[in-house]
Amino acid sequence: MRILVAGKSGQVALALEELAKGREDLTLETFGRPDFDLKSPTSMDAAVAAFRPDAIINAAAYTAVDAAETDEDEATAINTDGAAALAAIAHARGLPFLHISTDYVFDGTKDAPYVETDPTGPTGAYGRSKLAGEQAVTKVNPDALIFRTAWVYSPWGKNFLKTMLKLGATRDTLGVVADQVGNPTYAPDIAAALVAVLEKGTTGKAGVYHLAGTGSVSWHGFATRIFEAGERIAGHKAPTVNAITTADYPTPAKRPANSRLDCSKLEATFGIRLPAWQTSTDACVKRLVETGEVG
Numbered sequence: 001m002r003i004l005v006a007g008k009s010g011q012v013a014l015a016l017e018e019l020a021k022g023r024e025d026l027t028l029e030t031f032g033r034p035d036f037d038l039k040s041p042t043s044m045d046a047a048v049a050a051f052r053p054d055a056i057i058n059a060a061a062y063t064a065v066d067a068a069e070t071d072e073d074e075a076t077a078i079n080t081d082g083a084a085a086l087a088a089i090a091h092a093r094g095l096p097f098l099h100i101s102t103d104y105v106f107d108g109t110k111d112a113p114y115v116e117t118d119p120t121g122p123t124g125a126y127g128r129s130k131l132a133g134e135q136a137v138t139k140v141n142p143d144a145l146i147f148r149t150a151w152v153y154s155p156w157g158k159n160f161l162k163t164m165l166k167l168g169a170t171r172d173t174l175g176v177v178a179d180q181v182g183n184p185t186y187a188p189d190i191a192a193a194l195v196a197v198l199e200k201g202t203t204g205k206a207g208v209y210h211l212a213g214t215g216s217v218s219w220h221g222f223a224t225r226i227f228e229a230g231e232r233i234a235g236h237k238a239p240t241v242n243a244i245t246t247a248d249y250p251t252p253a254k255r256p257a258n259s260r261l262d263c264s265k266l267e268a269t270f271g272i273r274l275p276a277w278q279t280s281t282d283a284c285v286k287r288l289v290e291t292g293e294v295g
Helices: 013-023 040-049 072-092 125-140 160-168 187-200 217-236 265-270 277-290
Strands: 002-006 027-031 055-058 099-104 145-149 175-179 208-209 240-244
Touching: 002 013, 002 040, 013 027, 013 055, 013 187, 027 040, 040 072, 055 072, 055 175, 072 099, 072 125, 099 125, 099 187, 099 240, 125 145, 145 187, 160 217, 160 277, 175 217, 187 265, 208 265
Parallel strands: 002 027, 002 055, 055 099, 099 145, 145 208, 175 240
Antiparallel strands: none
């Protein structure tokens, strides 16, 4: 199977790239700017024509949540218009199209995990651009599969887990938000699930799915687990993690208080269930320790 991945340096794209290196039955290539630009349909069409994929995964996005508040036009150009243009290219060629979306399409006020049919209501520019992207993708490509995920972390790039490990190495005490809850999701787990979906077949399975780590926790609880893993795996002294509120840590964009995603539809349709968030957290910490990136 030949898979074209839009997004060259993002966490999910890098995870997909790594997964394919260990699979002789997969030929996967990641594409990014300037040669492959979501703001240039011509560049995307040329890349697809040259690579001749069996499927396309859109893992490219404008993900700077706070910056989007003052740069919504750019976020929309990539997350809405660009996503739709790529979805249309896939549809015209009859290719399976998998698109990654986000928990930010919800307002976070529900007191239970969100299911795919719950009303959306993004509270910021990033969420608006991603929700509009879902709608635009579906309009031009009714066969598309959309996967909402949340709280993504990995050994690559900038993410909460890596930030915590770096701060924990230099501080004895940290304050972490405790009144936002969600599903920490390991990028390699997302990659494995997306490839499994393609292998199982997408015909007749179009629509929105939630794809996130199993189980939920607050940012404070997530940080505590990260430090516990560092102490257990590498002997790092864990800092004291104090619980703070969202009000104590203001940001330009409002974060959903509840980002929990119910992923039962994914399991019922494809038989896929991501590992417990604790298991993948430990795996990521162990890998970072073993590669020498931390400690």
